[in-house]
Structure formats: structure tokens, C-alpha cells
Amino acid sequence: MQFSxxxxxxxxxxxxxxxxxxxxxxxxxxxxxxxxxxxxVPFSWEGPIKPAQNVSDIVEADLARSGRFAVLPxxxxxxxxxxxxxxxxxxxxxxxxxxxxxxxxxxxxxxKFQVQFRLYDVFKQTQIAGFRYNVSADLLRSVAHQISDIIxxxxxxxxxxxxxxxxxxxxxxxxxxxxxxxxxxxxSDGFNAQTVVRSAEPLMxxxxxxxxxxxxxxxxxxxxxxxxxxxxxxxRRELLAEFTGINSAxxxxxxxTRxxxxxxxxxxxxxxxxxxxxxxxxxxxxDPAIDTEPSWSPDGRDIIFTSDRAGSPQIYRMNxxxxxxxxxxxxGDYNARSSFAADGKSITFVSRSQSGYRIAVMRLDNRTQQVxxxxxxxxxxxxxxxxxxxxxxxxxxxxxxxxxxxADGRVRQLFKFEEGDIREPAWSxxxxxxxYKE
Amino acid sequence: xxxxxxxxxxxxxxxxxxxxxxAGEEATxxxxxxxxxxxxxxxxxATDKSAAGASLSDREKQRRAELxxxxxxxxxxxSSTIDDEARAIIEAHAANLVANPQIKLSLEGNCDERGTxxxxxxxxxxxxxxxxxxxxxxxxxxxxxxxxxYGEEKPLCQEHNESCWRQxxxxxxxxx
Numbered sequence: 194m195q196f197s198x199x200x201x202x203x204x205x206x207x208x209x210x211x212x213x214x215x216x217x218x219x220x221x222x223x224x225x226x227x228x229x230x231x232x233x234v235p236f237s238w239e240g241p242i243k244p245a246q247n248v249s250d251i252v253e254a255d256l257a258r259s260g261r262f263a264v265l266p267x268x269x270x271x272x273x274x275x276x277x278x279x280x281x282x283x284x285x286x287x288x289x290x291x292x293x294x295x296x297x298x299x300x301x302x303x304x305k306f307q308v309q310f311r312l313y314d315v316f317k318q319t320q321i322a323g324f325r326y327n328v329s330a331d332l333l334r335s336v337a338h339q340i341s342d343i344i345x346x347x348x349x350x351x352x353x354x355x356x357x358x359x360x361x362x363x364x365x366x367x368x369x370x371x372x373x374x375x376x377x378x379x380x381s382d383g384f385n386a387q388t389v390v391r392s393a394e395p396l397m398x399x400x401x402x403x404x405x406x407x408x409x410x411x412x413x414x415x416x417x418x419x420x421x422x423x424x425x426x427x428x429r430r431e432l433l434a435e436f437t438g439i440n441s442a443x444x445x446x447x448x449x450t451r452x453x454x455x456x457x458x459x460x461x462x463x464x465x466x467x468x469x470x471x472x473x474x475x476x477x478x479x480d481p482a483i484d485t486e487p488s489w490s491p492d493g494r495d496i497i498f499t500s501d502r503a504g505s506p507q508i509y510r511m512n513x514x515x516x517x518x519x520x521x522x523x524x525g526d527y528n529a530r531s532s533f534a535a536d537g538k539s540i541t542f543v544s545r546s547q548s549g550y551r552i553a554v555m556r557l558d559n560r561t562q563q564v565x566x567x568x569x570x571x572x573x574x575x576x577x578x579x580x581x582x583x584x585x586x587x588x589x590x591x592x593x594x595x596x597x598x599x600a601d602g603r604v605r606q607l608f609k610f611e612e613g614d615i616r617e618p619a620w621s622x623x624x625x626x627x628x629y630k631e
Numbered sequence: 632x633x634x635x636x637x638x639x640x641x642x643x644x645x646x647x648x649x650x651x652x653x654a655g656e657e658a659t660x661x662x663x664x665x666x667x668x669x670x671x672x673x674x675x676x677a678t679d680k681s682a683a684g685a686s687l688s689d690r691e692k693q694r695r696a697e698l699x700x701x702x703x704x705x706x707x708x709x710s711s712t713i714d715d716e717a718r719a720i721i722e723a724h725a726a727n728l729v730a731n732p733q734i735k736l737s738l739e740g741n742c743d744e745r746g747t748x749x750x751x752x753x754x755x756x757x758x759x760x761x762x763x764x765x766x767x768x769x770x771x772x773x774x775x776x777x778x779x780x781y782g783e784e785k786p787l788c789q790e791h792n793e794s795c796w797r798q799x800x801x802x803x804x805x806x807x
Contacts, residue, residue: 395784397748411752417779418752439756439780442749455749460760462753483753499750505709506750527709530747543747550745570791572747591791617748 222596223605229348231256232265232290236310237275240300244330248298248308251337255355255382256344258597259581260604265290277311277320285315292348296340304329308336312344322347334385354577357381358621359584360389360399360408361595365613376410378425381577381620383595383608389423390430399619400443409433409443409452420454433467444487444496446513453477453487453496453513464498466513477515488532488540489513497521497540499529508542521555524562528553530573534580534600541574541583541600552585554600565602575620576600584618698723704762706800709746711757713765721762724804725769732775738762739803740780741787743796752782758802777807 233256236249256262271284275297285293296310305327312322322343326336338355345353358378366372371393379386390396394413401408402422409422420440423430434440438457445452452467456474464478464487478484482502489496490513497510500518505526509518522528527545534540537557544553544562549569555562565583574585584597589607593614598605608615687695704717713721728734740755759778767773788795 395781397752397782397784413781413784418782438778439752441752455753457753457756462756483750483757485753486747486749499747501709501750506746527746529750545746570744588791591789 220607220609222607223603228259228261228263229292230263230265230288230290231292231294231344231348232270232285232288233267233294234270234273234275234296235267236296236298236308238298240298244298244306244333246330246333246337248333248337248340249294249296251334251382252294252341252344255338255341255353258382258604258606259345259353260599261345261349261581280313282313282315282318285313290315292344294340294344298333301327306330306333308333308340310340312347334380338380338382351581352579352623354579354582354620354623355381356624357578358405358624359383359595359618360401360621361586361615361618362396362399363610363613363615364395364593376408378408378621383610389425389428397617398442399617400445401619401621402445403447403449403622405621405624409445411441411443420452422452433472438462442485442487444489446489447491447493453489455485455487464496475515477511477513478518486530490533491535491537497531497533499531508540521557521560522562532575534576535578536580539580539600541576543572543574552583552598554583554602563602565598565600566596566605568596571596573617573619575618577620578623582620584620586616586618695723695726699727702804703801704804705797706758706802708743708796708800709754711754711761713761717762718765720804721765722769725766725771728766728771728775729769735775735777735807737777737779737805737807739785739805740778741785741799741801741803742783743799744783744786744791745796746783748782748784752780752784755780755782758800762802762804 233249233253253264257264265288269288271287272281274280274295280295293313293315294310296308299307301307308326310324311320313319314321324343328336335356341355342353358380360376360378363375363377364372374392374394374396375388376390376396376399377386378389389408392412392414394416397411399408399410406426407422407424409420411418412421418439418441419432420434420443421430422433433452434454434456436456436458439462440456442455443452450469452469454465454467455462456465461481462483462485463476464484466475466477480500480502482500484498484500486499487496494513495510496513497508499506500509503520506529507520508522508528508531509520511518525544525546529543531540531542539554539556541552541554543550544564550571551564552566552571552574553562553564568587570588572586574583576583581600582597583600584595586593587596593616595608595615595618596605698720701720704720738759740757740759742751742755756778759780763776763778766776786799788798
């Protein structure tokens with residue numbers, strides 16, 4: 194019953210993916226015991242064979258990962274209700290639960306499941322949410338993430354970001370033959386991975402379109418960097434930039450009509466904006482230094498980017514139509530790969546200190562900078578669309594892995610895929626299409 | 632590890648050529664790693680012709696062969712500055728290119744894993760361009776040189792330490 198796990202050091206939550214190969218372990222490397230105490234009663238199951246996806250386990254893992262909840266251990270539960278009529282609030286008050294989730298999964302028709310869940314405020318003894326979903330087996334994970342989003346929003350007052358996806362690049366090196374690079378897209382918890390592109394040459398820099406339907410990325414399949422855009426629904430892709438020199442660092446404008454990118458077609462790495470319908474290019478930077486890694490402010494007015502014009506890589510901000518640039522970072526001699534939080538109030542980037550490359554966040558109003566991580570080769574940070582989490586790449590025992598941290602740095606976890614070297618995560622925008630609730 | 636093998640191979644080849652007294656041949660084979668190519672390389676115009684008419688001493692020939700056998704120049708962290716060691720290698724290749732106008736080459740810039748991938752892609756290009764610029768100054772026509780950057784995507788050495796990183800911060804001179 195005790196839930197005073199102070200700064201949980203390495204608590205492993207083992208989750209098994211039932212997709213073709215990968216076993217994924219999510220390890221909470223830094224946790225907190227603050228957060229709303231919530232009890233999640235394992236959902237009941239009615240039907241002959243249990244579905245592979247355990248909805249309540251997924252919900253529990255989502256909420257635990259967020260750092261905003263203290264998920265109460267099931268072994269302490271006095272009762273295990275699945276229906277509204279069986280809920281005894283006293284049983285949950287004793288456990289100091291503030292919120293309670295119950296539910297059930299039923300085989301409604303061959304291949305069709307009905308998922309029901311209810312969320313209660315234990316103190317007020319009222320139901321604060323309740324939904325029913327009818328879905329096929331392949332959507333059970335999505336439903337679980339939607340339930341997590343609803344609980345998160347009802348309890349914290351902010352939207353959840355569990356029903357989102359992450360894109361990332363993997364590299365596997367078979368004992369013989371060429372290495373295999375894959376651009377993958379998975380659910381926000383790392384499960385349900387799908388391969389978007391596979392290549393024997395490096396892939397880099399996946400960038401989500403604002404509608405979440407397309408990915409821009411860099412591919413070396415022609416032995417040099419070129420920028421492609423690929424549609425995730427039909428798999429069609431377009432070659433967008435193959436100018437002389439490097440073609441790289443694509444970033445979508447918030448309205449989806451333009452792509453900022455780095456080209457060296459004029460001899461030096463500069464930032465350009467391409468109008469997607471006409472492919473017209475406008476050059477934004479004119480500096481003999483390296484200018485790269487553009488990222489748009491959510492209102493589309495500014496572009497932040499990396500430049501070593503002052504002698505070392507630092508973050509700058511300029512108007513999205515070009516002009517002079519203002520330097521934003523002054524701490525340390527290496528700050529790069531910046532991107533905005535969805536509210537436009539802070540940015541995240543890679544910052545080098547004596548102990549290595551770490552993920553930092555800067556508030557733009559007072560320019561205060563906070564380092565979130567304590568590992569040494571951290572890269573490629575991007576905010577969840579609700580601004581509460583940041584996903585990034587790091588290195589554990591010589592292998593690239595994904596990790597996430599809460600934007601305040603209090604909670605961190607590692608996504609450990611069984612094989613391959615993982616890098617370049619990018620968090621998708623909200624996906625508004627995945628709604629099946631009744 | 633791999634790098635060391637290459638180096639050993641390169642030195643062996645260089646030594647073999649020095650003994651044979653035909654330093655110029657080295658230039659016609661495709662890449663440093665291609666040992667078979669080196670072994671079967673046929674006689675090419677000797678560099679002696681270009682070397683200001685003077686006949687080279689055996690020591691100078693050996694030195695030139697050693698430099699030409701090196702197909703990689705290395706850089707300091709976040710730098711594209713060419714140091715003395717790199718300069719000597721680039722000069723040897725430039726002289727070889729001037730003497731053999733039919734040869735083309737590609738310069739491939741690379742970085743170590745530290746820092747961000749996109750920045751490193753630009754840095755790798757800058758390294759390739761630094762070598763290119765020097766070759767042009769030394770009389771090699773620009774249309775014979777192609778540059779490409781792989782950033783930190785093609786490390787020679789996969790470990791996460793300085794001895795590995797310094798092998799990865801490089802420009803590769805690849806004859807076509």
C-alpha cells in the first residue's frame with residue numbers, strides 16, 4: 194500500500210510487443226512520487242481468447258510514463274470492480290487514490306471488440322468520464338492511448354499526447370552484407386512500429402507535416418544527401434531537393450505550404466524556404482558560416498536555426514522571410530538542433546557542457562536555460578505536441594536508444610528496442626483522425 | 632580497428648612501391664582499401680616527369696609514395712583547418728593529379744558522432760571543400776573534383792571514445 198517511492202531509481206516496466214519481432218522494454222530511469230494518485234483496475238475480459246493487447250496495462254504504462262500520475266500498485270486493491278454498480282469509493286479512499294479507472298473489453302462480434310471505461314473522482318464520488326468504443330483488434334492499442342488521453346486531460350486539465358506517433362531511424366548491421374537503415378513510425382510508447390523507408394544507405398532527419406500524414410527526410414540512397422517527402426497513407430514519395438552539395442534539414446511551416454531546408458547549392462550551407470506547390474526557393478541566410486537545422490515557430494513568423502557565425506554553433510532566430518538574426522544561446526560553446534514547443538514559449542536543443550551533449554530547454558521570455566538530461570551523447574530532441582514531454586536519442590552501452598523526459602526534467606525513461614541502433618526521433622503532431630469513441 | 636588494418640595495408644603497399652621504385656602507380660588505383668587494385672595496378676605515367684624535371688632521390692620517392700598511399704586527412708573537433716600532416720598528403724595528391732590530367736577524384740567529408748547530425752553534415756562538407764580548395768590552389772582543375780559530405784553517418788570506427796572519434800573526423804580522397 195505504501196506509495197512513497199522517492200526518486201525511483203531504475204524501475205523496470207516490462208511490456209511485450211506482439212508485433213512480428215521487436216521486444217521493447219521501457220525503463221523508467223528517473224521518477225517522482227508526486228502526481229495524482231490513480232488506481233487503474235485491470236479491465237475485465239469477456240470472450241473465448243484474450244486479445245493480444247491488454248488495454249488497461251497500456252493505459253497504466255502511459256500514465257506512469259507521463260510523470261503526472263502516481264499509479265497505485267494493483268496488489269493493494271481491496272476490490273476489483275468492472276461495472277459502475279460495483280464501485281465502493283471507501284475502498285479507494287483508504288488507498289488514498291484520488292482517481293479511479295474501471296473498464297471492460299468484450300468480444301462483440303468476430304474480430305470486433307467493445308471497450309468500455311469509466312473514470313471517477315474518488316473524493317467527490319462522481320464519474321468524470323465514461324466512453325464506449327467498438328473497434329477491430331488492430332485498433333485496441335489506439336483505444337488504450339485515447340483512454341489515457343481522456344484521463345490525462347480530465348485530471349490535469351491539459352490535453353494528453355498519448356495518441357500520437359514518433360518517427361525515428363534505425364540502423365542494423367547484419368554479420369555480413371550491407372547495413373540496413375529504416376525510417377520507422379511507432380506509437381508514442383514505442384510500440385506498433387511500421388517501416389516507412391528501408392535503405393542500405395543512411396537516412397536522416399525525419400520531419401512531420403503539420404497534418405501528421407507526411408514525413409520529409411534525408412536519404413543517401415543516391416550516395417549523397419537528398420530531401421524526400423513521403424505520404425504515410427499511400428506510401429508515395431517525391432524527391433524535393435537534389436541540388437549540388439548538401440540537401441538536408443527539412444522543416445515544415447506550420448501551415449504545411451512551405452519547407453525550410455539547408456542547401457549548399459551556392460557553395461555554403463544556407464537556409465532556404467521552398468514553396469511546396471511551385472518548388473520555388475527563397476534563400477534566407479547569407480553568411481559564410483554554417484547555417485542549418487531550421488525550425489519554425491508555431492505561429493509561422495520566425496525560424497530558429499543553428500549557425501557557427503560567432504565561432505561555435507549557437508541558436509539564432511530570424512524572421513521567416515529572412516533578414517537579420519538574433520542570437521539566443523550564450524551558455525556553452527555548442528548549442529544546436531533547436532525546435533519549438535507547441536505554445537511557442539520555449540525551445541529545446543542539444544547543449545554541450547564539459548560532461549557531454551545534453552538536452553536543454555530555454556524559456557524565451559526570460560532566456561533561462563535548463564538542462565534536462567545527465568547522459569553524454571544526447572541528440573535530436575523534440576517536444577510532444579502538448580509540450581509536456583521531450584523525446585530524444587541517447588546512447589546506452591554503445592548503442593543508440595530513444596529516451597523521453599518530462600519538459601521539467603523530473604521524469605525520464607528509456608525505450609529499449611531489442612536490436613539495432615536507434616536515432617533521430619521526431620514527435621508527431623496531434624492525430625485528430627483516430628477517434629472512435631461513442 | 633578497421634582503420635588500423637587499412638593503415639597497415641597502405642603502408643605495406645607504399646613500401647612495396649618504394650622498393651619497386653615506381654611511386655606514380657599508386658595514383659591509378661581506385662581506393663585505399665582496395666588492395667587487389669593496388670597489386671594489379673599497371674604502370675602509369677611516373678611522377679618523376681612532373682617533379683620539376685629533377686630526378687628524385689630514393690628517399691624522396693619513398694616519402695612521396697607514402698604520402699600518396701594515404702587517402703585520408705584528419706581534422707580537429709568542429710574544425711576544417713588543414714594541418715601540416717594533411718597538407719603534405721594533399722600536396723602529394725595534387726602533384727599526382729597535375730601530372731595525370733585524366734584522373735578524377737571525389738572528396739568525402741566525414742565527422743565524429745558528437746554534435747548534431749545536420750550540423751555535422753554541413754561540417755563534413757566544409758572539410759571536403761577545404762581539401763578541394765587546397766587542391767585547386769595547387770593547380771588541379773575544379774571540374775576534376777567532386778565533393779560529398781556524409782556527416783557523421785559513415786564512421787570508420789564505431790566506438791564512443793576519442794581514439795575512434797579522431798579516425799572519423801576525416802576527408803577521404805577517392806580516385807575515380
